[in-house]
Amino acid sequence: MPEQGLPEARFTVETAKVLAEVAHNRQKDKLKRPYREHVMAVGDALADFDDDIRIAGYLHDIAEDTPMTRQALLDMGVSERAVGIIERVTKRLHDNPDDYQAGIRFIAEDHDATLVKIADNAHNSLPERVQALAEKWPERPPVTRYADARPVLYAAVPDEEIRKILARVNPWLLEELDDRLDEADDTDYENLAYEDAPLVETDETPEPDGARKD
Secondary structure, three states, rough: OOOOOOOOOOOOOHHHHHHHHHHHHOOHHHOOOHHHHHHHHHHHHHOOHHHHHHHHHHHOOOHHHHHHHHHHHHOOOOOHHHHHHHHHHOOHOOOOOHHHHHHHHHOOOOHHHHHHHHHHHHHHHHHHHHHHHHOOOOOOOOHHHHHHHHHHOOOOOOOOHHHHHHHHHHHOHHHHHHHHHHHHHHOOOOHHHHHHOOOOOOOOOOOOOOOOOO
Protein backbone atom coordinates (compact mmCIF):
# COMPACT_ATOMS: atom_id res chain seq x y z
CA MET A 1 0.00 0.00 0.00
CA PRO A 2 1.54 3.34 -1.01
CA GLU A 3 2.48 5.63 1.79
CA GLN A 4 0.09 8.51 2.18
CA GLY A 5 1.57 11.99 2.20
CA LEU A 6 1.12 14.43 5.04
CA PRO A 7 -1.97 16.65 4.86
CA GLU A 8 -1.33 20.01 3.25
CA ALA A 9 -0.78 22.73 5.83
CA ARG A 10 -3.58 25.29 5.96
CA PHE A 11 -2.86 29.00 6.08
CA THR A 12 -4.66 30.17 9.20
CA VAL A 13 -5.48 33.48 10.83
CA GLU A 14 -2.68 32.84 13.32
CA THR A 15 -0.27 32.26 10.44
CA ALA A 16 -1.33 35.59 8.95
CA LYS A 17 -0.64 37.36 12.24
CA VAL A 18 2.86 35.90 12.43
CA LEU A 19 3.57 36.78 8.79
CA ALA A 20 2.33 40.35 9.32
CA GLU A 21 4.51 40.75 12.42
CA VAL A 22 7.60 39.56 10.54
CA ALA A 23 6.89 41.41 7.28
CA HIS A 24 6.36 44.79 8.96
CA ASN A 25 8.77 44.27 11.85
CA ARG A 26 11.24 47.06 10.98
CA GLN A 27 8.74 49.54 9.57
CA LYS A 28 7.56 52.71 11.31
CA ASP A 29 4.48 54.86 10.72
CA LYS A 30 4.41 58.68 10.39
CA LEU A 31 4.61 58.99 14.16
CA LYS A 32 7.64 56.67 14.28
CA ARG A 33 5.60 53.95 15.93
CA PRO A 34 5.98 50.26 14.98
CA TYR A 35 3.85 49.78 11.87
CA ARG A 36 2.99 46.24 12.89
CA GLU A 37 0.72 47.74 15.57
CA HIS A 38 -1.47 49.13 12.80
CA VAL A 39 -1.80 45.91 10.81
CA MET A 40 -2.51 43.97 14.00
CA ALA A 41 -5.25 46.43 14.95
CA VAL A 42 -6.88 46.20 11.51
CA GLY A 43 -6.89 42.40 11.62
CA ASP A 44 -8.21 42.36 15.19
CA ALA A 45 -11.04 44.72 14.19
CA LEU A 46 -12.35 42.05 11.78
CA ALA A 47 -12.67 39.30 14.41
CA ASP A 48 -16.43 38.95 13.78
CA PHE A 49 -15.92 37.94 10.15
CA ASP A 50 -14.69 34.83 8.33
CA ASP A 51 -11.07 33.71 8.11
CA ASP A 52 -10.39 35.03 4.60
CA ILE A 53 -11.46 38.54 5.60
CA ARG A 54 -9.45 38.39 8.84
CA ILE A 55 -6.37 37.11 7.01
CA ALA A 56 -6.71 39.92 4.47
CA GLY A 57 -7.01 42.37 7.36
CA TYR A 58 -3.71 41.33 8.90
CA LEU A 59 -2.03 41.27 5.48
CA HIS A 60 -3.77 44.28 3.95
CA ASP A 61 -0.52 46.24 3.53
CA ILE A 62 1.82 43.38 2.73
CA ALA A 63 1.65 43.91 -1.04
CA GLU A 64 1.94 47.68 -0.57
CA ASP A 65 4.90 47.87 1.78
CA THR A 66 6.90 44.67 1.27
CA PRO A 67 8.34 42.68 -1.68
CA MET A 68 5.72 39.97 -1.15
CA THR A 69 4.08 38.90 -4.40
CA ARG A 70 0.70 37.41 -5.24
CA GLN A 71 2.29 34.10 -6.17
CA ALA A 72 4.29 33.97 -2.95
CA LEU A 73 1.10 34.41 -0.93
CA LEU A 74 -0.67 31.72 -2.93
CA ASP A 75 2.30 29.38 -2.54
CA MET A 76 2.10 29.87 1.24
CA GLY A 77 -1.51 28.74 1.17
CA VAL A 78 -3.33 32.08 1.29
CA SER A 79 -6.66 31.59 -0.49
CA GLU A 80 -7.45 33.19 -3.85
CA ARG A 81 -10.24 35.11 -2.16
CA ALA A 82 -8.00 36.57 0.54
CA VAL A 83 -5.33 37.47 -2.02
CA GLY A 84 -7.99 39.18 -4.12
CA ILE A 85 -9.04 41.31 -1.13
CA ILE A 86 -5.43 42.25 -0.42
CA GLU A 87 -4.85 43.26 -4.03
CA ARG A 88 -8.01 45.39 -4.18
CA VAL A 89 -6.99 47.43 -1.13
CA THR A 90 -3.41 47.84 -2.38
CA LYS A 91 -3.13 51.40 -3.70
CA ARG A 92 -0.13 50.82 -5.93
CA LEU A 93 -2.11 48.22 -7.89
CA HIS A 94 -4.93 50.65 -8.70
CA ASP A 95 -5.26 52.17 -12.17
CA ASN A 96 -4.44 55.61 -10.76
CA PRO A 97 -2.65 55.22 -7.41
CA ASP A 98 -2.53 58.99 -6.88
CA ASP A 99 -6.33 59.38 -7.02
CA TYR A 100 -7.31 58.43 -3.48
CA GLN A 101 -11.06 58.83 -3.89
CA ALA A 102 -11.08 56.79 -7.11
CA GLY A 103 -9.30 54.05 -5.18
CA ILE A 104 -11.93 54.19 -2.45
CA ARG A 105 -14.72 53.85 -5.02
CA PHE A 106 -12.93 50.85 -6.55
CA ILE A 107 -12.58 49.19 -3.14
CA ALA A 108 -16.26 49.87 -2.36
CA GLU A 109 -17.26 47.73 -5.35
CA ASP A 110 -16.28 44.65 -3.33
CA HIS A 111 -17.98 43.81 -0.03
CA ASP A 112 -15.02 42.02 1.59
CA ALA A 113 -12.44 44.62 0.60
CA THR A 114 -14.74 47.35 1.91
CA LEU A 115 -14.81 45.76 5.36
CA VAL A 116 -11.01 45.64 5.45
CA LYS A 117 -10.77 49.25 4.31
CA ILE A 118 -13.30 50.38 6.94
CA ALA A 119 -11.12 48.77 9.62
CA ASP A 120 -8.01 50.43 8.14
CA ASN A 121 -9.75 53.80 7.95
CA ALA A 122 -11.08 53.53 11.50
CA HIS A 123 -7.70 52.78 13.03
CA ASN A 124 -6.06 55.61 11.11
CA SER A 125 -8.83 57.90 12.42
CA LEU A 126 -8.35 57.25 16.14
CA PRO A 127 -8.62 60.61 17.97
CA GLU A 128 -5.27 60.16 19.69
CA ARG A 129 -3.53 59.50 16.39
CA VAL A 130 -5.21 62.43 14.62
CA GLN A 131 -4.23 64.75 17.48
CA ALA A 132 -0.65 63.48 17.52
CA LEU A 133 -0.30 64.10 13.78
CA ALA A 134 -1.71 67.61 14.16
CA GLU A 135 0.74 68.37 16.96
CA LYS A 136 3.68 67.00 15.00
CA TRP A 137 2.85 69.02 11.86
CA PRO A 138 0.86 72.06 13.10
CA GLU A 139 1.54 73.92 9.85
CA ARG A 140 -0.35 71.32 7.83
CA PRO A 141 -4.14 71.42 7.59
CA PRO A 142 -6.02 68.45 9.10
CA VAL A 143 -6.21 65.47 6.78
CA THR A 144 -9.84 64.96 5.78
CA ARG A 145 -9.50 62.19 3.22
CA TYR A 146 -10.36 59.48 5.75
CA ALA A 147 -13.56 61.28 6.72
CA ASP A 148 -14.39 61.88 3.05
CA ALA A 149 -13.91 58.17 2.31
CA ARG A 150 -16.26 56.90 5.02
CA PRO A 151 -19.60 57.74 3.32
CA VAL A 152 -18.51 55.83 0.21
CA LEU A 153 -17.35 52.82 2.23
CA TYR A 154 -20.32 52.84 4.61
CA ALA A 155 -22.79 52.88 1.71
CA ALA A 156 -21.34 49.62 0.38
CA VAL A 157 -21.96 47.30 3.35
CA PRO A 158 -24.70 46.71 5.96
CA ASP A 159 -24.76 49.07 8.94
CA GLU A 160 -24.51 46.22 11.45
CA GLU A 161 -21.21 45.09 9.92
CA ILE A 162 -19.81 48.61 10.18
CA ARG A 163 -20.82 48.75 13.85
CA LYS A 164 -19.02 45.50 14.63
CA ILE A 165 -15.77 46.87 13.22
CA LEU A 166 -16.00 50.32 14.80
CA ALA A 167 -16.88 48.88 18.21
CA ARG A 168 -13.61 46.95 18.18
CA VAL A 169 -11.17 49.46 16.70
CA ASN A 170 -12.61 52.99 17.04
CA PRO A 171 -15.82 53.36 19.10
CA TRP A 172 -15.56 57.14 18.76
CA LEU A 173 -16.75 56.80 15.15
CA LEU A 174 -20.03 55.15 16.21
CA GLU A 175 -21.55 58.54 17.02
CA GLU A 176 -20.57 59.84 13.59
CA LEU A 177 -22.18 56.76 12.03
CA ASP A 178 -25.40 57.33 13.98
CA ASP A 179 -25.49 60.98 12.93
CA ARG A 180 -25.02 59.96 9.32
CA LEU A 181 -27.86 57.43 9.54
CA ASP A 182 -30.12 60.01 11.15
CA GLU A 183 -29.44 62.43 8.32
CA ALA A 184 -30.23 59.75 5.75
CA ASP A 185 -33.52 58.79 7.45
CA ASP A 186 -36.28 60.68 5.62
CA THR A 187 -39.16 59.14 7.58
CA ASP A 188 -41.82 61.73 8.50
CA TYR A 189 -42.16 60.68 12.14
CA GLU A 190 -44.43 63.62 12.96
CA ASN A 191 -47.10 62.34 10.57
CA LEU A 192 -46.37 58.62 10.85
CA ALA A 193 -49.63 56.73 11.21
CA TYR A 194 -49.92 53.76 13.56
CA GLU A 195 -50.70 51.38 10.70
CA ASP A 196 -47.57 52.52 8.87
CA ALA A 197 -45.25 51.46 11.69
CA PRO A 198 -43.08 48.42 10.87
CA LEU A 199 -44.03 45.15 12.48
CA VAL A 200 -41.64 43.97 15.16
CA GLU A 201 -41.21 40.23 15.47
CA THR A 202 -40.70 38.78 18.94
CA ASP A 203 -39.96 35.35 20.32
CA GLU A 204 -42.73 35.61 22.89
CA THR A 205 -45.57 33.11 22.75
CA PRO A 206 -49.00 34.81 22.68
CA GLU A 207 -50.88 34.55 25.95
CA PRO A 208 -54.22 32.66 25.97
CA ASP A 209 -57.33 34.83 25.85
CA GLY A 210 -58.03 36.32 29.24
CA ALA A 211 -54.54 35.59 30.54
CA ARG A 212 -52.43 38.43 31.95
CA LYS A 213 -48.82 38.92 32.86
CA ASP A 214 -47.92 40.31 36.24
